[in-house]
Amino acid sequence: MTPRAKRGYNRVMNQHAPITTGHSACPHDCPSTCALDVEIVNGAIGRVRGAPGNDYTAGVICAKVARYAERIHHPDRLLKPMQRVGRKGDGGWREIAWVEALDLIAEKFDAAEARYGSESVWPYQYAGTMGLVQRDGIHRLRHAKRYSNQFDTICTNMAWTGWHVGAGRLSGVDPREMALSDCVVIWGTNAVATQVNVMTHAIRARKERGAKIVVVDIYDNATMKQADVALKLRPGTDAALAAALMHVGFRDGTADRAYMARYTDDPAGLEAHLATRTPEWAAMITGLSVPEIEAFAAMLGGTPRTFFRLGYGFTRQRGGAPAMHAALSVPAVYGHWRHEGGGAFHSNSDIFGLDKSLVTGVGMKDASIRYLDQSRIGAVLCGDADVLNGGPPVTAMVVQNTNPANVAPEQRRVVEGLARDDLFVAVHEQFMTDTAKLADLVLPATMFLEHDDIYRGGGQSHILLGPKLVEAPETVRTNHFVVEELAKRLGVADRPGFGLTERALIEDILRRSGRGTLEDLEAGRWLDAQPDFETAHFLDGFGWPDGRFRFRPDWANVTAPNAPPASMGTQGPVARLPQWPDHVGLEEAADAEHPFKLATSPARQFLNSSFAETAGSRSRERRPELLMHPEDAARLGLAAGDIAIVGNARGDIRMPVAVSDTLRPGVLVHEGLWQNSDFEGGEGINVLVGADPVAPAGGAAFHDTRVWVRRQEDWDQGACR
Numbered sequence: 001m002t003p004r005a006k007r008g009y010n011r012v013m014n015q016h017a018p019i020t021t022g023h024s025a026c027p028h029d030c031p032s033t034c035a036l037d038v039e040i041v042n043g044a045i046g047r048v049r050g051a052p053g054n055d056y057t058a059g060v061i062c063a064k065v066a067r068y069a070e071r072i073h074h075p076d077r078l079l080k081p082m083q084r085v086g087r088k089g090d091g092g093w094r095e096i097a098w099v100e101a102l103d104l105i106a107e108k109f110d111a112a113e114a115r116y117g118s119e120s121v122w123p124y125q126y127a128g129t130m131g132l133v134q135r136d137g138i139h140r141l142r143h144a145k146r147y148s149n150q151f152d153t154i155c156t157n158m159a160w161t162g163w164h165v166g167a168g169r170l171s172g173v174d175p176r177e178m179a180l181s182d183c184v185v186i187w188g189t190n191a192v193a194t195q196v197n198v199m200t201h202a203i204r205a206r207k208e209r210g211a212k213i214v215v216v217d218i219y220d221n222a223t224m225k226q227a228d229v230a231l232k233l234r235p236g237t238d239a240a241l242a243a244a245l246m247h248v249g250f251r252d253g254t255a256d257r258a259y260m261a262r263y264t265d266d267p268a269g270l271e272a273h274l275a276t277r278t279p280e281w282a283a284m285i286t287g288l289s290v291p292e293i294e295a296f297a298a299m300l301g302g303t304p305r306t307f308f309r310l311g312y313g314f315t316r317q318r319g320g321a322p323a324m325h326a327a328l329s330v331p332a333v334y335g336h337w338r339h340e341g342g343g344a345f346h347s348n349s350d351i352f353g354l355d356k357s358l359v360t361g362v363g364m365k366d367a368s369i370r371y372l373d374q375s376r377i378g379a380v381l382c383g384d385a386d387v388l389n390g391g392p393p394v395t396a397m398v399v400q401n402t403n404p405a406n407v408a409p410e411q412r413r414v415v416e417g418l419a420r421d422d423l424f425v426a427v428h429e430q431f432m433t434d435t436a437k438l439a440d441l442v443l444p445a446t447m448f449l450e451h452d453d454i455y456r457g458g459g460q461s462h463i464l465l466g467p468k469l470v471e472a473p474e475t476v477r478t479n480h481f482v483v484e485e486l487a488k489r490l491g492v493a494d495r496p497g498f499g500l501t502e503r504a505l506i507e508d509i510l511r512r513s514g515r516g517t518l519e520d521l522e523a524g525r526w527l528d529a530q531p532d533f534e535t536a537h538f539l540d541g542f543g544w545p546d547g548r549f550r551f552r553p554d555w556a557n558v559t560a561p562n563a564p565p566a567s568m569g570t571q572g573p574v575a576r577l578p579q580w581p582d583h584v585g586l587e588e589a590a591d592a593e594h595p596f597k598l599a600t601s602p603a604r605q606f607l608n609s610s611f612a613e614t615a616g617s618r619s620r621e622r623r624p625e626l627l628m629h630p631e632d633a634a635r636l637g638l639a640a641g642d643i644a645i646v647g648n649a650r651g652d653i654r655m656p657v658a659v660s661d662t663l664r665p666g667v668l669v670h671e672g673l674w675q676n677s678d679f680e681g682g683e684g685i686n687v688l689v690g691a692d693p694v695a696p697a698g699g700a701a702f703h704d705t706r707v708w709v710r711r712q713e714d715w716d717q718g719a720c721r
């Protein structure tokens with residue numbers, strides 16, 4: 001093998017310029033984790049395509065990643081380390097050498113530690129890249145130095161908790177089996193926008209088997225437009241729908257009693273509990289009609305091969321964990337799990353068994369070091385005693401792979417905290433994000449095609465290699481480099497896991513996990529870790545000692561992979577969680593002062609805050625808008641394009657209205673995440689979203705926000721203050 005072939009290149013000749021095709025994996029925080037074929041022309045990126053040979057990707061990727069050339073070769077990419085000049089956020093910068101920048105971080109971290117102890121340093125990171133080495137390596141530095149831990153809560157907590165309390169394991173039916181279903185229920189995920197490959201397999205089932213696609217969402221989004229059955233319910237009411245669907249199964253004798261007797265904890269208790277959860281009851285709560293609920297229940301009862309693809313969106317509610325558990329209980333009542341093409345899927349996080357311990361340095365972890373809640377970064381940086389867990393203030397940070405000034409809830413407090421004069425913040429980034437703008441030091445980061453890493457699916461079952469395919473700009477450095485260089489300066493470079501290359505760390509993960517070697521992975525491009533049929537369908541038992549699905553969850557003792565660390569205990573109002581699948585009204589309810597419910601759903605052309613900088617994505621999304629039902633707009637005297645002021649107790653922001661009958665009256669949607677600076681006034685959507693932890697395992701309820709809306713003219717005249 002030539003060295004180039006070894007690195008994953010396949011040479012294809014073109015009459016004019018040599019085009020090579022490199023093989024990679026999408027690094028973004030998306031359940032699809034697509035296998036990619038990347039055109040390379042003279043060291044530059046051309047078209048990016050989905051690998052046809054990967055049977056989950058199946059040759060399909062989203063448009064924003066197909067256009068990756070515009071992101072990697074973007075004129076605004078950060079290229080040089082820069083130090084702040086003037087006040088924080090004023091926009092004054094001077095270039096600084098890498099050596100100087102790294103020395104400065106080490107000096108500030110040591111000073112913070114000397115004054116307040118090691119916990120005053122908080123490395124803050126998330127999933128801008130999902131590569132296991134480049135994303136998680138910072139934990140090695142954290143643990144070696146006994147810096148504060150991060151309790152990750154921004155994305156998965158409600159969803160994973162709700163699934164895990166029922167099924168006991170975060171895995172499910174092979175998502176490729178959707179193609180063998182007769183009914184695919186896409187519940188609370190806008191798959192066309194957020195994980196397009198779900199549609200590939202669902203639409204195959206429709207084409208090849210005449211399967212019906214049911215979509216459960218709060219607005220008629222791009223996915224609902226593809227549905228055969230569209231169920232547009234009120235936000236935060238999914239558990240009521242699920243309860244009624246199960247009620248009908250018991251009432252009509254379509255529930256699979258033999259399955260429940262063998263595989264579930266207490267079907268008789270569930271049946272008794274659901275006796276009053278009629279379609280009429282659910283219609284009142286969800287806003288759906290009784291015939292809609294009855295018809296869906298009849299479909300479930302008559303379609304053994306029903307596949308529930310449960311998303312994250314409907315769990316970004318204060319009742320999100322019980323909503324997931326309730327939806328997941330439906331296929332257990334009907335016994336869909338028994339059948340090929342039937343059952344449910346949310347995440348495969350528990351199937352891979354990848355041992356990252358050398359990368360993360362978990363062996364060096366000191367159990368006495370505090371955790372800080374990722375989503376409550378505003379409160380942490382503003383020094384609220386209850387979130388500091390008895391520890392010192394945070395006075396020094398390095399931020400990698402995340403943009404909290406934009407993506408985290410309670411944005412005003414996040415920005416206020418980041419702007420503190422006595423806080424040192426270094427941000428390692430690809431672009432001058434809202435967070436980087438508030439930093440003391442900005443360091444330029446590589447993109448995935450410029451460094452080696454290994455990835456694994458969440459919404460599918462592959463482990464994939466993403467090797468370095470092109471050279472990075474000369475002054476841009478990897479996350480791995482920053483971690484290693486800081487370790488040298490902070491005196492921990494001789495500790496386990498340091499001093500190795502990315503490739504050596506990838507090799508270590510694979511070997512420790514019994515997943516072969518790097519050479520094998522390079523040759524094969526990916527590995528399929530899909531469990532066998534019996535395991536995937538939980539036919540050899542659910543993930544509990546008695547093997548039974550729990551209709552009655554133990555909310556106080558969550559054991560999901562991202563459950564709160566023991567030192568933090570349960571989160572939020574746990575006592576209010578329902579003992580059975582049920583709707584108990586945990587949401588931030590609209591009231592006379594805040595008559596609207598706002599959801600902040602992802603935009604198709606962005607990925608969280610990424611791609612909000614590329615022209616191709618920006619021009620397609622046009623501008624930040626507030627989607628509003630025509631009746632609401634008329635009542636408020638707002639026409640399309642008028643500037644609305646949207647607010648609640650957390651703050652207020654302004655944006656143009658888009659009148660749209662895709663919504664229910666009283667519900668508003670803003671699709672993002674746009675940069676804060678894209679809004680008139682310079683503050684973004686997360687000003688409105690709460691950071692109060694969702695029960696029982698924490699998390700942020702991004703789609704559960706009550707607001708008022710006013711016309712700009714009224715506001716300017718002081719008429720409504």
Ligand SMILES: Nc1nc2c(c(=O)[nH]1)N[C@H]1C(S)=C(S)[C@@H](COP(=O)(O)OP(=O)(O)OC[C@H]3O[C@@H](n4cnc5c(=O)[nH]c(N)nc54)[C@H](O)[C@@H]3O)O[C@H]1N2
Binds near residue numbers: 602
């Ligand atoms: N209103 C609202 N807010 C939300 C959500 C919502 O639905 N509504 N969704 C929430 C969810 S689910 C999530 S997961 C969070 C995500 O929030 P983030 O994790 O912050 O989002 P990303 O935009 O994916 O990535 C952040 C940054 O990582 C950078 N990055 C990418 N690769 C690398 C790298 O290799 N090195 C370095 N140093 N940087 C890199 C990118 O340039 C980007 O600026 O947002 C949450 N915020």
Ligand SMILES: Nc1nc2c(c(=O)[nH]1)N[C@H]1C(S)=C(S)[C@@H](COP(=O)(O)OP(=O)(O)OC[C@H]3O[C@@H](n4cnc5c(=O)[nH]c(N)nc54)[C@H](O)[C@@H]3O)O[C@H]1N2
Binds near residue numbers: 235603606
């Ligand atoms: N294009 C694009 N793709 C993305 C992202 C992105 O920002 N843009 N983000 C990535 C990340 S980090 C994640 S975690 C995933 C998330 O992807 P998804 O699982 O799709 O979750 P969300 O996009 O948060 O929300 C999905 C849908 O749920 C709806 N929803 C909100 N509240 C409710 C409710 O109470 N009930 C029901 N039934 N539906 C509700 C929202 O309006 C939205 O249409 O997507 C990833 N992929």
Ligand code: SF4
Binds near residue numbers: 027030065066
């Ligand atoms: S963002 Fe998602 S759909 Fe798009 S290429 Fe990446 S993994 Fe695939």
Ligand SMILES: [Mo]
Binds near residue numbers: 029154155156
């Ligand atoms: Mo996420």
